[in-house]
Amino acid sequence: MKLHQLRTLIAIAEAGGVRGAARVLKASPAAITKSLRQLEESVQMSLVVRTSSGVTLTESGQALLVHARLMAGQMTRAQEAMNALRGATQGKLTVAVTPWIAMTFLADTVTRFCERMPDIRLEFFEGLLSVANPRLRDGSLDFFVGRPEPGAFGVEFQYRPLFSSTCALVAREGHPRANCHSLADMSDLDWVLTWDPVSENALADNVFTRYNVPVPRKIHLTHSLSIAIALLKKTDMVSVFPWPLVEVSAAKEGLCAIPLREQLDDAMVSVISRTGHPASAASECFIECMIETIREGCDSSLPETRHVLQSVELLI
Incomplete structure (x- = not known):
């Protein structure tokens, strides 16, 4: 061959x-x-x-x-590594991010990155592990920024925790349960999650079991944030969003956070890459730019920026 x-x-x-x-x-x-x-x-x-x-x-x-x-990906990365040593930083960086990160931190991160590496082309994929994992395996993706699969810390992928965020239960404005405070009041509703099936099982095992609450009668899955929002706006379904996403999208989309007494599990976001594949200079630069964006946002003089990031805790 x-x-x-x-x-x-x-x-x-x-x-x-x-x-x-x-x-x-x-x-x-x-x-x-x-x-x-x-x-x-x-x-x-x-x-x-x-x-x-x-x-x-x-x-x-x-x-x-x-x-x-x-093999083709490794050859490309090897060429890019040699180019970087020669001071020529041309190449492409392929990144997958979950939708809520795209709506919050991505634009400022990209602006910062392009100032430092103007000759690197960026290619983005929006999705969850179901989208990212196959591309990580075949080498067509440099890394994925999103929620790690529960219990998946093994030999295939390496995980670098970035930050965590609290989560909220969301529904449409005017939902008949919008002012409820108990998770038990939500168990007879249909839920729609933008998570992978294993995350759905983890939610049921951790949250509902912890509070001795029946698991919802039906949990639907979607791999698209726009589909989840469309369903929430037109039905009585509920979903779980990280708080930064609630801050940037709830009012605009006609959604609201339900004031539960129970605390939902935090959403941990990691950089996920294939084990045994060293990160390129462009990858490290992009991750550094994202961390700086979050840090500066937390200390921003703009109230709306601080408000979006108030629930985010850096883990590095």
């Missing part, structure tokens, strides 16, 4: 066909087909299935694609 052949496989998978891969790699379709055929001969397996609408990867092709992305 040769690296250019693996890049061919990646391009075919992402473009959905030979012609699309040829455009991406700036090569002829014949050259792409030849490179793919040589790769299939090398592994002695069929990697794609050709259809009238394009190509799809076989099971073997999908398995090899994971390794191909890792």
Whole structure:
């Protein structure tokens, strides 16, 4: 197997066909087909299935694609590391962030980062672990800033705690339970969470068991903050938001925090990356910029900024 052949496989998978891969790699379709055929001969397996609408990867092709992305990513990172040592900081940094971080700290962090590393291109993904984990595994993501998976501190990923924030139960303004104070009053409602399934189970095990309250009759999951907000605005569902998100979005979206007596678990945010992959200079710079943004925000002379960050506690 040769690296250019693996890049061919990646391009075919992402473009959905030979012609699309040829455009991406700036090569002829014949050259792409030849490179793919040589790769299939090398592994002695069929990697794609050709259809009238394009190509799809076989099971073997999908398995090899994971390794191909890792190898291509490592080569790119190695080149960027060498460029950095030469004083040339060109390259790309790929980051995933949860939606509420995008709405609070991200813009100021990016502004600060671009001033320090003007030649680095940024690529962002919005999502949770269900989005970030596959990209961390295949090397197409440098790191993820978000909630770690409960009990997942193992060998696959490394976690660097950044900060924690208190959380609130939210619902639409005018919700029939908007002035309730007990978690028990919410157990017959439908909940919608922007968390992963394992986090949902952790919520049920920790919060409701701790206060001896029945688990809600139905917990829906969404991987989109906009979907969660749309559902909350038009239904009697409730959800759990970190307080910074409540501060920046509740009034604007017609939502409110329910004044519970019980305390919900804090949301801990970490930098999550693949174990064994050293952080690039750009990664370290971006994380440093985010930490500085939060620190300065906590000491800001602007009341609205301090208000948003009053529930955030830096862990480093």
